Amino acid sequence: xxxxxxxxxxxxxxxxxxxxxxxxxxxxxxxxxxxxxxxxxxxxxxxxxxxxxxxxxxxxxxxxxxxxxxxxxxxxxxxxxxxxxxxxxxxxxxxxxxxxxxxxxxxxxxxxxxxxxxxxxxxxxxxxxxxxxxxxx
Amino acid sequence: xxxxxxxxxxxxxxxxxxxxxxxxxxxxxxxxxxxxxxxxxxxxxxxxxxxxxxxxxxxxxxxxxxxxxxxxxxxxxxxxxxxxxxxxxxxxxxxxxxxxxxxxxxxxxx
Numbered sequence: 001x002x003x004x005x006x007x008x009x010x011x012x013x014x015x016x017x018x019x020x021x022x023x024x025x026x027x028x029x030x031x032x033x034x035x036x037x038x039x040x041x042x043x044x045x046x047x048x049x050x051x052x053x054x055x056x057x058x059x060x061x062x063x064x065x066x067x068x069x070x071x072x073x074x075x076x077x078x079x080x081x082x083x084x085x086x087x088x089x090x091x092x093x094x095x096x097x098x099x100x101x102x103x104x105x106x107x108x109x110x111x112x113x114x115x116x117x118x119x120x121x122x123x124x125x126x127x128x129x130x131x132x133x134x135x136x137x
Numbered sequence: 138x139x140x141x142x143x144x145x146x147x148x149x150x151x152x153x154x155x156x157x158x159x160x161x162x163x164x165x166x167x168x169x170x171x172x173x174x175x176x177x178x179x180x181x182x183x184x185x186x187x188x189x190x191x192x193x194x195x196x197x198x199x200x201x202x203x204x205x206x207x208x209x210x211x212x213x214x215x216x217x218x219x220x221x222x223x224x225x226x227x228x229x230x231x232x233x234x235x236x237x238x239x240x241x242x243x244x245x246x247x
Contacts, residue, residue, distance in 0.1 A: 054191070054222065059214040061207060071198040075183075079193040082218055086192060127141065 004127035025098060032096035039084025041077035045069070048078070050085040052092050158238060165236035169229040176220035183213055187221035189229045 001009070033053040040047050045065035049058040059082070065074055170189040177184040182202040186195035202210060234246055 048218075054226075056215050056218040056222065059211050059218070061203075061210055061214075063207070066203050066207065066210075071200040071203055074203060075196040075198040078198075078214055079196040082193045082196075086222075131141070132139075 002130055004130045008127065025096075028096040028098075029093060032092045035092065037085055037088040037092060039081045039086070039088055041080040041084075043077070046074070046077040046081040048081040048085040050082075050089050052089050052096075054086055054089045056082065056085070154238075158236075161236050162233060165232050166229070169232040172225075172228060174221050174224040174228065176217050176224065178213055178217060183217055185217045185221045187218075187225045189225050191222050191225035191229070193218065193221070 033051065035052045036049055036057060037052060038047055038049050045062045047058075047060045048056060049060075050056050059078060061074060061078065065077065069077070172189045173194065174187045174189075174191075175184065176187070182199045182205075184195075184197045185193060188194050202213060205213070234242055237245055
């Protein structure tokens with residue numbers, strides 16, 4: 001089998017596999033969205049529970065925080081705990097969707113996409129030339 | 138022009154269009170993420186500001202909110218946070234939908 005034929009076979013296989021992969025990803029994302037995650041402030045006095053979809057389910061402020069901290073400090077701790085829970089929910093959804101880690105920025109994603117497109121174009125070009133050669137024979 | 142040349146040209150055009158849509162979505166997402174959304178309880182005991190990412194950027198609590206007890210405080214904060222987060226998500230989603238090509242907007246919105 002030539003390189004061109006192998007490339008085409010791989011492309012056909014990828015297309016054939018797509019519905020199954022999509023169904024699996026959808027199932028993983030649904031499970032992650034309905035799972036629960038928690039976030040805490042640095043001192044562990046406030047705990048926020050959220051769904052994987054980022055819906056806040058509960059905000060637990062410990063009796064110690066209510067007793068010892070002023071309203072402004074409690075508010076800052078709640079905000080920190082909520083943001084920790086939201087970040088965790090986002091991360092778990094991204095992992096379920098099979099996305100690259102959060103530090104992979106858009107520019108790198110675009111570059112990766114362009115490289116794949118270049119590789120595809122190169123394969124098509126080689127396939128085209130192989131076919132031309134076959135037709136010339 | 139062979140079939141493969143034609144296919145190559147089509148793929149190239151799709152690639153360029155995708156790059157353009159991607160740049161537009163990126164800039165729309167950045168603008169949407171920088172917007173603020175505010176939610177407050179009717180009694181003025183608490184107020185939350187959420188940005189478009191969405192993250193809590195500000196939370197104000199009046200001292201008497203702490204005296205209402207842990208369960209009441211939980212209900213108050215859970216409701217307010219979800220109010221702000223829902224506004225932020227809805228606005229970001231709407232902005233992103235509007236940045237999509239018209240042909241696929243309705244399908245994505247479903």
